[in-house]
Amino acid sequence: MAEGKLDGRHYRWGWASLGVFALIGLALETLHGFKIGAYLDHETRRTMWRLAHAHGAVLGLVHLALAAQLRGAAELGGKTPRASLALCVASVTMPLGFFLGGLWFYDADPGLGILLVPLGAVALVYACLQMWLDAR
């Protein structure tokens, strides 16, 4: 993939992600504000949804950082496209896993949606590794 396309993808993804998770943050604040029991009364749900919000927002920043790095780079390393794809996978699966884990849960254990999170974590670690290799 061409450099311009990749950095553009991550700029778009990053800003879209920040926008979406800012709205989700607003929604969580609203649940707090109106003391919605379905959210406040379940510690597992609160934890999972907070984690979904935090991971989504931070990964949005990572997308922006990657886009900035790509725009400033003279040329792409060979591993960057794979890192880009892995970051995208992680950016979907981690927040989604936390969200689903809090949507259906068992007492203090999150629901089976949480299985997406380790998948995303592996993808994120892979992305970091690839970028590190390219940056050597």
Place this chain on the structure above:
Amino acid sequence: MASSGARVGQVGVAGLCLAALALAWGASASRFARVARGRASERVQARALPTDRPASEGFVGSKRCQACHPDAYATWHQSWHRTMTQAVGAGTVLGDFARAPLPHADGPHALERRGEEFWVRMPEANWLLERGAGEVEGAAPFAWQRVVMSTGAHTMQLYWVAAEPGRRLVAFPFAWSVEGQTWVANEATLLRPHEPDVVYGWNEVCLKCHAVAGAPEVELGADQRRAAVGTEVAELGIACEACHGPGADHVEAQTSPLRRYLAHLGRAPAEAIVHPGRLDAHRSSEICGQCHSASIFPDHQAWLGRGSAYRAGDELAASTQVVRHPVLADQPWIDGLLDVDPDYLSGRFWGDGTVRISGRDYNGLIESPCYADVEFGCASCHEMHGDFPDDQLSPFARNDDDRQCTQCHTALGEDEGLGSALAEHTRHAADSAGSRCVNCHMPHTVYGLTKAIRSHRISTPSVEESVSYGRPNACNACHLDRSLAWTARALEQGWGLGWEGELGELGLAEGERSAAVDWLVRGDAGQRALAAWAFGWPSAQATAGTDWMAPLLVGALDDEYAAVRWVALRSLRTLPGYGALDWSLARPLHVDGAPELAEEQARLWAEWAHPGRVEPALYLGAEGFEQARWRHDHERRDRRPVDLRE
């Protein structure tokens, strides 16, 4: 001069420095002394409270459960089970320790809060025990003693101080009434004759049910005195492991997420833990019955050692003998019990075998016809992890809509309104208190915690239960202005429940006197308490009216049983114009006499507004309250001692 002035200044500065040092030293010394006193006091509490059961017995405590079961923990945490017994701290005490000293026959009992500690000045705990055993007499030696533990938080809270030997605990003689926001003598909270020297101990009585897996660890000396008391508990209060069994194996097994998720998905059972909801109804109810029953242990000495061998999920009969009245069951071992305690049955049961004291609802349950159904048990109406701590009733059992009964008796729940199956069965309007299943089949004939409580022996109302056994029947407990003869006729005409006896011969002819009024004026102390409570029951008030009640309740304020006075005052306070009466009206008569009570009674009788009708059954004369006739009857009340062992 300048030199001299400088010297004066230097001396002044030095003096100021010394003064500052002295102040700092003084403050430090004071702080150190406070810290030292605090630590010493903490040691007093730690030495007095029960110690933990050994880890090898598998108890882990409720905090370990919270990590994985936060919602269940939260509902338990707001329950009255949790606060049944607590180590005293700043956040656990409800009583007002800033009150003036409390009058008592032994001398005034003072209260004091010291930071986060609570202290009482009362007779030395061991001296009280010795006096209770008849070993000492005379003036009580008073001493300040730290309150180390409390019992209860719902209706009242009792406090415990340390005694010797070991971890022995003795009750402070006053309890805090949550309802009255006042101190009341422990004796006054119980329906029993006044016993000035009684001392309440925790380790061999309350421990059985007010803690998880209590072990008294009492060693008796050759003279039968307590040689050592090393009481152990798994946890103070009634916590998770009282109903789910020891949790260590479960905790160990559930550290594996794979196992947990297999259990969540129903692929594997929750390991090594008892889930009462998955037991059959009778076995599940036995978990409640371990405490909520009149029961004894086959080997009392073994109980004094390691406590009850029962663990949740076990067969209760394997370790515990639930006492049933001889009229209902043949239990040969009961003779031995009655040899030791001849009043055991009369203190707990009506003559027809129905349990009459609170906290023993399991006894009522197992005598109920519904219990023949293997699906019927405590959880048919109650839930332990709901959002309703009072009575812990399931949502469908709270709202007087009969669903706790119609879930099985479906024909009575199909429709509503006059002419419905329900109204045909009850002979009352479908939306009235008379059509609520529990009002007829679970009347308030159990006494405890200064109130009447529903009998859990589900039964059919009868006149016989009142005439033969003195147990108030459901009809007259609501129709407070009606006679037993009226009830006999109503039961005969409405339900074909005839009664063969001669009411007239018993002086119970219709119109002669109201049954409930008779229980209040001439009954024994147990009947007087239940009747006094019924006078304040909204359903009965709506049925019988309230404009005639006040003089009778005012009359009950000088009852020789403090509990009857308290209940009567509570009911009186529900009547229009009496809500501001002070709870001190129900204070013990034997401490400071009650000259002003007589004046207050006279005032209340004089100010009462006559409803303008004449009803001899209610002591309503043409001129007002028939005080002379009431006094004549009241003087002839049943004075046989009643000692209810709640």
